[in-house]
Each structure stands twice: as structure tokens, then as C-alpha cells.
Amino acid sequence: MRILYLSQYFPPENGATQVRSFEMARRLVQQGHEVTVIANVPNHPEGIIHPEFKNVWYKKDELEGIDVRYVKVAAFREKSFKKRIIFYLSYMFTAALAGLLMRRKKYDCIYATSPPLFVGGAAIFLKWVKKIPMYFEVRDPWPQAAVELGLVQSGMAIKMATLLEEACYRNAEKIVVVTETVRDMLLQRNVPPEKMIVIPNGATVESFYWTREGRDEVRKNLGMEDSFIVLHAGNMGVAQDLHTILNAAKLMEDEPRYQFLMVGTGPVEKELRDRARELKLKNLHFLGYKPRREMPPIFSACDAAAVTSKALDVFKSMKPVKMYDSWACQVPVLLGMEGESKDLVQAVNGGVCYTPENPEDMVRAIREMDALGFETRRDMGEKLRQYVIDNYSRASQARVLEQVLLGRLP
Structure with missing residues (x-):
């Protein structure tokens, strides 16, 4: 089977979307299929196009057997509403054009992952031009998420985005869809139940694991051998509530025993660093971006x-990738979310929950986690890794997606 995979974000960029798309595409290739990905030139999350792609309008590359086509986009460091829309629209048009010009290879289907929602616009266009079926992945419900975050406020923009969503x-x-809650939301929008299938987020368990040597080395290098360390790893964006x-x-x-590590980058990183300086925090440390292998x-x-x-309703439908990555590394979580994530954490003893946007309750959760003791947390972590292997491995998810694309699932 030949698959045309539309994912605006893709490696060498780093992030949850990039990892999910890469792992799905890579494993479909391993299963004997040909996969072509159309992605934007790397620029996320800083909004700065990587130097080797600076003057590139179209570049063909290969990544672990995946045929990758990088296309030009209008990238901006400033993340205003207007510039976000230009950024998303530029990918929609350049991806559609790239797909249109790829005439030599015949594809059997299109797989488009959203958000950004405008990826779906390119997919619809290519579906009709190439006369092949289109499959649509909804990781977050857009435009609802953007509206609740305040990223989209114009009534006309919301109406137009909703029309595209329904199309x-x-x-x-x-x-x-990635959660049952998103499926229920679409059912309320009159999407037929037989049209939907849940393939949740997960972890690459082969490359995410706990290591005693790594633990000791990192703690020694940081001078935190006797500390209780809380980690945030991932995107630093408006949705993550990192000010808490x-x-x-x-x-x-x-209480110098408690130390906080912030790993990653994103649109609000500078704001967070500035705020940390204002608060004169000596127990919170920004380590910057780190490759997944580290x-x-x-x-x-x-x-x-x-x-x-x-603390928005839209996030009740989400189960973030970082939760599964943490469990794969045998680390329990401090969860500041409601909805499906909280239900899962409580069901599998995956950590300690606290009220979103409530720093006092987060402190209570940290103390509760610390009180469990190292050996209890290790036992929790071992069980959580096995739970991820049994239920949320990327390999099993790619096998389900393969069956969907082959039309073998009802």
C-alpha cells in the first residue's frame, strides 16, 4: 500500500505530534508499505526555520525508509493570531501544491493528522484531485481547543474553521481519534459512530526506559544527589499551565530538598524564564531543548x-504523550488535569493528581509523592512501564492503523 501522509510537524522537529507521526510512518514502512510524508520545513516551536532549510521551497529526504517532502511555510517567531493563521495556511497551500505535483507515484490513500486543522484542507483537495480515500486523525478537537485557549476570538474565523472541520x-x-472523550464529542456533532476508531497516544518503549546509571550521573552533574526532583519535559506553550x-x-x-527541572522549549519559554528571574527562583532550573535520545x-x-x-473543558478529552513517556521511564506523574487523564492515573496508580492551575494543591501533591518513598515509587514505575508495554506501545498502535487503512476494521 502507498500512503500519502500529511503532517505539518515532523522530525527533525521535536514534539508530541512529530513523534506520533514519525513512529506511525516508520512502523508502516517496517510493515511493508510505502509512506510519503509532506511536512513543513523545520521551524517549530521557535518559529525559526533551521539553517539548512533557510532558502528551501521543496526538499526531498529520507528518514528511516520514509520518503519525506519538506515544503516552504511562512514561519514567525511572534505567535499572534494573524501570524499563526498565515503559518497554517501557507502549509495548506504548499502541501496541496506538492501533492499535486507528485504525479509519478500513485497513492492508495491519504492520511492527514490534525491539528493544525488546515492540514485537512490540503487533504480534501488532494483526495478529489487524486481520487483516493482520505483518512483524518483528530489529536485535539479544533477549533474548540483554540477558542477555549483564546487563540481564536473572531466570530468569522470560528465559523470558517468549523466549516472546514465539518468538511x-x-x-x-x-x-x-486519540481518546474516547473526543469520540463522544464528535458523536454529539452527528459524526457516525462507525466512522470513528480510537488509536490513543503512547510511548516508544524501546527508547524510553529507566536507567540507574543515567539517574546517578544526571543527579551528580546537577548537584542534586539527595533532592526530590520534579520534571517538566516537553513543549512550553500556552496550554500547559507552566506558571503553576x-x-x-x-x-x-x-525547602532546598525540592528541585524543579524544566526541559524543552516553546512559545512561552522566554516569558517563563523572565518570570522565574522575577521570582528569584533558586530551586527551578531551565535545561533547554534536549533530543529524545538524551x-x-x-x-x-x-x-x-x-x-x-x-483548567479548560477541552483538556478533559486529552491524554498527553508525556504521561506515557514518563511511565515508560518508570516515573510516576504529578497530574494537573481533569477528565480522561485523571481517570486513567487513578485507575492504574500512575501518580498523584492535583487541581489544575492551583500551585498550593500541586505542593500538596509533591509532598504526597515524596512521602511514598523511593522504593514504593520504583515499584509503581515498574508496573507502569509494563502497563504501557501491554496497552500503549507505538508498535501495536501502528498495527491497528494499518488495519484501518487496509479497510479491515469495521
């Missing part, structure tokens, strides 16, 4: 991983 649902042969972590660190500043020792060095979001 994507109508044109899709099947719709892949800073405020919790401030509340614990007189993350297992960092996870292993930590006693708990913070998984956070703003």
Missing part, C-alpha cells in the same frame, strides 16, 4: 514528572 469529517473514510509549576517552586523555595537519563534522575494543562 474534513464528511470527506474522511474513517476518523482516528513556577508558583509551586516559589512556595517551596525555603531524555531517558533525565527522566530516570527525577522522582516525579509534571503533566499539566489549563
Whole structure:
């Protein structure tokens, strides 16, 4: 089977979307299929195009057997509403054009992953031009998420985005969603139940694991051998509610045992660094961006991983990738989310939950996690890794997606 995979974000960029798309595409290739990915030139999350792609309009590359086509986009460091829309629209047009010009190879289907929602616009166009079925993946419900975050406020923009969203649902042969809550939301929008299938987020368990040597080395290098370390790893964006972590660190500043690590980058990183300086935080440390291959020792060095979001209804439908990555590394989570994530954490003893956007309650959760003791957390972590292997491995998810694309699932 030949698959045309539309994912605006893709490696060498780093992030949850990039990892999910790469792992799905890579494993479909391993299963004997040909996969072509159309992605934007790398620029996320800083909005700065990588130097080797600076003057590139179209570049063909190969990544672990995946045929990757990088296309030009209008990238901006400033993340205003207008510039975000230009950024998303530029990918929609250049991806559609790239797909149109790829005439020599015949494809059997199109697989488009959203958000950004405008990826679906390119997919619909190519579906009709190439006369092949389209499959649509909904990781987050857009435009609802953007509206609740305040990223989209114009009534006209919301209306137009909703029309595009509904067009994507109508044109899709099947719709892949990542949680049951998103499926229920689409059912309320009159999307037929037989059209949807749940393929959740997960972890690459082969490359995310706990290591005693890594733990000891990182803690020694940081001078935190006797500390209780809380980790945030991942995108630093408006949705993650990272100010709560800073405020919790401030509340614990007189207890040097408790240390906080911030790993990653994103649109609000500068704002967070500035705020940390204003608060004069000595117990919170920004380590910057780290490649995924360097993350297992960092996870292993930590006693708990913070998984956070703003207190908005839309996030009740989400189960973030970082939760599964943490569990794969045998690290329980401090969860500041409601909905499906909280239900899962409580069901599998995956960590300690606290009220979103409530630093005082986060402090309470940190103390509760610390009180469990190292050996209890290790036992929890071992069981959580096995749970991820049994239920949320990327390999098993790719096998399900293969069956969907082959039309073998009802």
C-alpha cells in the first residue's frame, strides 16, 4: 500500500505530534508499505526555520525508509493570531501544491493528522484531485481547543474553521481519534459512530526506559544527589499551565530538598524564564531543548514528572504523550488535569493528581509523592512501564492503523 501522509510537524522537529507521526510512518514502512510524508520545513516551536532549510521551497529526504517532502511555510517567531493563521495556511497551500505535483507515484490513500486543522484542507483537495480515500486523525478537537485557549476570538474565523472541520469529517473514510472523550464529542456533532476508531497516544518503549546509571550521573552533574526532583519535559506553550509549576517552586523555595527541572522549549519559554528571574527562583532550573535520545537519563534522575494543562473543558478529552513517556521511564506523574487523564492515573496508580492551575494543591501533591518513598515509587514505575508495554506501545498502535487503512476494521 502507498500512503500519502500529511503532517505539518515532523522530525527533525521535536514534539508530541512529530513523534506520533514519525513512529506511525516508520512502523508502516517496517510493515511493508510505502509512506510519503509532506511536512513543513523545520521551524517549530521557535518559529525559526533551521539553517539548512533557510532558502528551501521543496526538499526531498529520507528518514528511516520514509520518503519525506519538506515544503516552504511562512514561519514567525511572534505567535499572534494573524501570524499563526498565515503559518497554517501557507502549509495548506504548499502541501496541496506538492501533492499535486507528485504525479509519478500513485497513492492508495491519504492520511492527514490534525491539528493544525488546515492540514485537512490540503487533504480534501488532494483526495478529489487524486481520487483516493482520505483518512483524518483528530489529536485535539479544533477549533474548540483554540477558542477555549483564546487563540481564536473572531466570530468569522470560528465559523470558517468549523466549516472546514465539518468538511474534513464528511470527506474522511474513517476518523482516528486519540481518546474516547473526543469520540463522544464528535458523536454529539452527528459524526457516525462507525466512522470513528480510537488509536490513543503512547510511548516508544524501546527508547524510553529507566536507567540507574543515567539517574546517578544526571543527579551528580546537577548537584542534586539527595533532592526530590520534579520534571517538566516537553513543549512550553500556552496550554500547559507552566506558571503553576513556577508558583509551586516559589512556595517551596525555603525547602532546598525540592528541585524543579524544566526541559524543552516553546512559545512561552522566554516569558517563563523572565518570570522565574522575577521570582528569584533558586530551586527551578531551565535545561533547554534536549533530543529524545538524551531524555531517558533525565527522566530516570527525577522522582516525579509534571503533566499539566489549563483548567479548560477541552483538556478533559486529552491524554498527553508525556504521561506515557514518563511511565515508560518508570516515573510516576504529578497530574494537573481533569477528565480522561485523571481517570486513567487513578485507575492504574500512575501518580498523584492535583487541581489544575492551583500551585498550593500541586505542593500538596509533591509532598504526597515524596512521602511514598523511593522504593514504593520504583515499584509503581515498574508496573507502569509494563502497563504501557501491554496497552500503549507505538508498535501495536501502528498495527491497528494499518488495519484501518487496509479497510479491515469495521
